[in-house]
Amino acid sequence: MNRRKFLELSLITIGSILSYNQLFAKEKMESKLSEKIKEEFEKCLIDNIILCSYTRPNYTDYYFDNPHAHFKIPEDKQELEQILQAIIQNIDSTSITDWSTNVKDCLSYHQFKKILKENKIKGYDIIDKGLITLIQTNDKQSIIYPSQEIRTKQEFHITSQFYSIPIKDFLDANQVISLIKAQNGISILEHPGTKDHPILEYWFTNIKKREFAKKEIVPKVNAVETFNSMNTLYMFLSNAIAKEFLEEYNSITENKKYGIAGSDMHYSLSKMDRAGIYLPKIDFLKFTDKDIIQAKKEALKLRVKTFEHYRDAPRFLYEMLPSKFKEMFGKKGTFSNISALNQ
Numbered sequence: 001m002n003r004r005k006f007l008e009l010s011l012i013t014i015g016s017i018l019s020y021n022q023l024f025a026k027e028k029m030e031s032k033l034s035e036k037i038k039e040e041f042e043k044c045l046i047d048n049i050i051l052c053s054y055t056r057p058n059y060t061d062y063y064f065d066n067p068h069a070h071f072k073i074p075e076d077k078q079e080l081e082q083i084l085q086a087i088i089q090n091i092d093s094t095s096i097t098d099w100s101t102n103v104k105d106c107l108s109y110h111q112f113k114k115i116l117k118e119n120k121i122k123g124y125d126i127i128d129k130g131l132i133t134l135i136q137t138n139d140k141q142s143i144i145y146p147s148q149e150i151r152t153k154q155e156f157h158i159t160s161q162f163y164s165i166p167i168k169d170f171l172d173a174n175q176v177i178s179l180i181k182a183q184n185g186i187s188i189l190e191h192p193g194t195k196d197h198p199i200l201e202y203w204f205t206n207i208k209k210r211e212f213a214k215k216e217i218v219p220k221v222n223a224v225e226t227f228n229s230m231n232t233l234y235m236f237l238s239n240a241i242a243k244e245f246l247e248e249y250n251s252i253t254e255n256k257k258y259g260i261a262g263s264d265m266h267y268s269l270s271k272m273d274r275a276g277i278y279l280p281k282i283d284f285l286k287f288t289d290k291d292i293i294q295a296k297k298e299a300l301k302l303r304v305k306t307f308e309h310y311r312d313a314p315r316f317l318y319e320m321l322p323s324k325f326k327e328m329f330g331k332k333g334t335f336s337n338i339s340a341l342n343q
Contacts, residue, residue, distance in 0.1 A: 068262025109146030193241030226259030
């Protein structure tokens with residue numbers, strides 16, 4: 001075992017033991033959650049230590065969508081082309097998820113549309129369909145669409161997909177969902193097991209907040225993110241909590257909600273298809289943005305196929321660094337060639 005794999009294994013194991021003990025002490029962990037933790041621990045271990053690479057399956061009757069992806073604002077045409085190339089080569093559909101006012105250099109869909117209009121890239125046809133933009137090459141097509149990750153008053157994150165008007169952070173969760181519905185958007189409760197600080201979360205777990213989410217948030221959203229690729233290392237606990245959380249909710253109601261997966265990529269364009277969902281195929285060119293949005297809403301009423309692969313630990317640690325530290329690795333740490341972290 002080389003040093004990198006040994007470090008990953010150590011971080012996963014030590015962090016898991018500490019976090020597991022904290023959860024057990026504070027929540028009197030039930031056997032079901034213990035089973036979910038074991039499943040996610042094994043998957044995270046396999047993805048990081050054994051299977052550093054993966055092959056995502058393709059299905060004839062479905063297209064692959066990444067519903068949770070953050071892109072950095074491109075600084076020039078070269079960076080813009082790199083984004084287009086990554087999307088068209090790896091994915092059929094992706095959100096352009098903005099953090100509104102939280103992060104200044106995070107790309108929004110509406111910014112992206114403007115940039116694409118002002119900068120023509122050879123070999124790429126851009127078709128503006130309103131809340132959907134179609135990217136085409138000679139042999140491939142993909143779509144992008146707007147998404148905004150919103151921090152609520154209760155610390156949970158709710159994503160507004162297909163928004164026209166941005167929603168302010170720190171509003172009450174019920175108000176956020178109402179505002180999303182008013183725009184005919186799709187609402188997703190993101191990573192409910194990680195609400196605030198990803199490291200301190202398990203030392204300050206608040207069961208009452210999750211009970212609030214079961215009663216007030218889950219019944220009103222379109223879906224719940226139960227697998228987040230960035231919840232790697234010891235943070236796989238967040239995915240275990242989210243899956244058990246949704247199972248508990250569905251066991252006591254007829255208003256079933258289903259889990260989805262998202263990469264939650266933070267600017268990195270490598271392996272951007274490592275998590276997502278499969279939706280019934282639809283002709284992106286023929287149908288309007290309203291048709292495509294409605295088709296997705298209908299699909300999310302049922303259990304969708306997901307693809308789940310954990311982010312490799314070194315890249316995860318790099319992506320979570322502040323920008324000033326990333327600069328030490330290359331040009332602003334965004335599109336630079338840091339091959340050692342991608343292998």
